[in-house]
């Protein structure tokens with residue numbers, strides 16, 4: 385069952401930038417694209433742990449700031465010759481507010 389929690393306004397994230405949401409399972413990077421879409425993925429590159437929230441955003445992809453692996457923000461899959469993926473999280477935007485499905489990372493809270 386989904387358990388959406390308000391994590392802030394879309395406007396709080398600069399265009400083509402990210403904010404980090406801390407969870408018991410680690411940090412999640414929440415991206416706002418140039419077209420005002422919002423995506424959430426683990427803020428940890430599967431290569432060597434680079435902070436993807438500090439990466440360069442282009443279209444609906446993010447380039448890791450450490451060694452330039454590129455990930456699709458929709459799927460979390462690495463692109464090109466690189467292998468691996470980051471976990472993606474369910475987000476929805478309602479009236480300019482970002483709602484994240486916390487049942488995916490805090491099961492004990494979702495059960496309450």
Ligand code: FES
Nearest residue numbers: 429432434448451
């Ligand atoms: S840590 Fe991300 S590409 Fe190496």
